[in-house]
Amino acid sequence: MLRSALLILLLSWSTYSTAQSFRASVVDINGRPIPLAYIAWDSLELSSFANDSGHFELPMPPDTTKTFYGINIAFSGTSEYFEIDDLFSTWVFTMDIRVELEQVTVFDDASGSYISRLHAVKTEVINRNELRKAACCDLAGCFETQSTVQPQTTNILTNAKELRILGLSGVYNQVLIDGLPLVHGLSYTYGISTLPGSMVENIWVVKGANSVVQGYESMVGQITVFPREGQKAEPLTADLLINSFNEKHLNAGVAWKDSLWNNYLAVHASLPSGRFDRDEDGFMDLPLLTRYSFYNKWRYRNENENGWSTFIGARFTDEARIGGQSGFDAETQVGGTDIYGQVVRFVQPEIFTKTGYRFNANTKISMLASTQQHDQKSWFGVLNYNATQWYGYANLQYELFFGSSKQHDLKTGVSFRHLEINEDISFTSDTIPRSFAGQYSRLENIPGVFAETVFSLKKDTLTLIAGVRADDHNSFGTRITPRLMLRFLPFADTDVRFSVGTGWRTVSLFAENINLLTSGRDIIFSESLLPEEALNIGFNITQRFNIGETAFTATADLYHTSFQNQVFPDYDSLPNIAVISNFTGTSISNGFQAELMADISSMMDLRIAYNFLDVYRLINSQKTLLPFNARHRLLGVMSIHSPQPRWQFDINLHWYGPQRLPNTDMLIEEYRQPTQSKPFTLVSIQYTHSFNRIEFFGGCENVFDFRQLRPIVGWQTPFSQQFDTSFAWGPTRGRELYVGLRMRISEAN
DSSP states (O other): OHHHHHHHHHHHOOOOOOOOEEEEEEEOTTSOBOTTOEEEETTSSOEEEOOTTSEEEEEOOSOOOOSOEEEEEEETTEEEEEEESOTTSOEEEEEETTTTEEEEEEOSTTSSEEEOSSOSSOEEEEEHHHHTTSOOOSGGGGGTTOSSEEEEEEETTTTEEEEEETTBOGGGEEEEETTBOOSOGGGHHHHTTSSOGGGEEEEEEEESSOOSTTOSOOSSEEEEEEEOOTTTSOSEEEEEEEETTOOEEEEEEEEEEOSSEEEEEEEEEEEOOOOOOTTOSSBOSSOEEEEEEEEEEEEESOTTSSEEEEEEEEEEEEEEEEEEBTTOOTTTSTTOSSSOEEEEEEEEEEEEEEEEEEOSSSEEEEEEEEEEEEEEEEEETTEEEEEEEEEEEEEEEEEEEESTTSOEEEEEEEEEEEEEEEEEEEESOOSSOOOOOEEEEEEEEEEEEEEEEEEEETTTTEEEEEEEEEEEETTTEEEEEEEEEEEEEEETTEEEEEEEEEEEEOOOHHHHOTHHHHSSOEEEEOSOOOOEEEEEEEEEEEEEEEETTEEEEEEEEEEEEEEEEBOOOBOSSSTTEEEEOOBOSOEEEEEEEEEEEEEEETTEEEEEEEEEEEEEEEETTEEEEOSSOBSEEEEEEEEEEOSSTTEEEEEEEEEEOOBBOOOOTTSOGGGOOOSBOOOEEEEEEEEEEEOSSEEEEEEEESTTOOOOSSOSBTTTOTTSTTOBSOOOOSOSSOOEEEEEEEEEEOTTO
């Protein structure tokens, strides 16, 4: 019924409206208004002049869904190019006619993290200013100041992480890099850790149903990462971080551009820490991580220019993680029973591209494609896990802007996915009975078609996005995915949004549940696994208001997710066994989030948030909460900084309520765990000081040194059935001090 209703709305809704205007101002290097400056959108015949106070208005561009927009400003024989990423923010453009320095100063609540006013779906934007507030060694660390996304450790010995939205496993949200689904299958286990925070330009976070253009998998949200590009990045950047565990992270980036081409090249290295065992359980508190990677992206012309445009990029990662008992030697003791160790080594090359042709301001065609290989060799005690993957993706789409002011948008296209995974599991010793050794292979070919339309109604106060796609899986047949998103502006500073849609995905069991391989449990497959399916319904409201000189943004979100089928390993029914099956009973996630952001002055901003998550299953008519999920969470973020970008002090506070833990009553008394975790608080601080070209920063994560002591169940007997590394509900490494520096050389230096 829902799918039929969405299809009818998709095909029948149509009307017209008038466009809004983009408002901003232009000043000189001393902050004085520049009157009568000429302003025009890049590559569009839409222009205006500034008034005597330097203020101007421009008609909105026909396509309001871009990552950034170019603006040309000319005055007294000098022309400069600027880029913006939000059409509704208050921008002040600063021209320097003496050295032709291109600079944009933003006085706005969008200085670090903000809610975009361009999208029908609530989109939280995290930019580089926000990423400077924490260490951000990798993508998982980029959400230290956010409440929507929760990084979660899935294997404490190798420090594998996932990004949770709405209290559900990270597999249910889609991670896009450069707009392409590159974190998929085998790359899921460690994929979010391979992207260093230093090369990230922006991150968009969406909860609930969203666009069908990128696929059918995003069931509870989408995280889109936009790496830096040659057109915007400084010609040379470099940064170094070292922490109190002696872990080192090094990054460097080089950017180059001319009138048609630009290029960005980034290299990264992570060097291992020392061996620490503070809780004296014999196991290292953090793995020995060695990673080398590079990223390179060429771009030819901007996508909003008529004619051809393209980018092509490549990324390569070579990584090794060594964890286990403190004396473990990965070269001589791997796979043996004298001392327990875990070793993960993989290489992952990938190529991605997007090529488009814009016929005019109304129509364009685009082709996105990527290919990725993943070759992994791992040891978890006596378990040997070798796996390879080849993943290919292509998306061809046509886009049309229509209506009296080109305010409506229609995207149609076709897509194709190819996934080939081969996994080989074997054991060097039969110290415990485990029956799942063997080869596991999966081949997927999934062609699809999609259509999505955006209608802007009643002078842009009402926006509707309706989309549907059909995908034909070579093993599971044709599946329809409809989605509907609505945005209503009852008042100028009030956004009301609603979304509803379905999603589905196939399961990569071992990559997505790495603790199945790290524990001593046996695995029983009770049936063949079917795709997971879910329906998500969301509602949120955003209100902006001022009290005196303080600008506030308040939001409230409510989301409901119900699964029609879910694959979640059952650890509770049988002792020392994980049962794998399709769960078609009641499985629900209800999430509520309230957040308040305040720009208290030009030197201080504050954010507080509360999350309530009710994630459960009905088993034998009894409500069973999802383990390792705090029902209540609080976040507080405060930043104090100088009016000019000279110094900055940041403090983050996270409070986590109790979490249900898996049932261990079937274990002997020595190995039993409590039924729920303790509530705990984490506080992190950082101070940053900027000079002309160099920025120094230092901080402390987990200031009060809270730790979950001895989180490994059965650490005394690591080669027994009771051994389980998946019982971490809190931080295990304790207080971490770090210092670092960032260097940048801009064109003006």
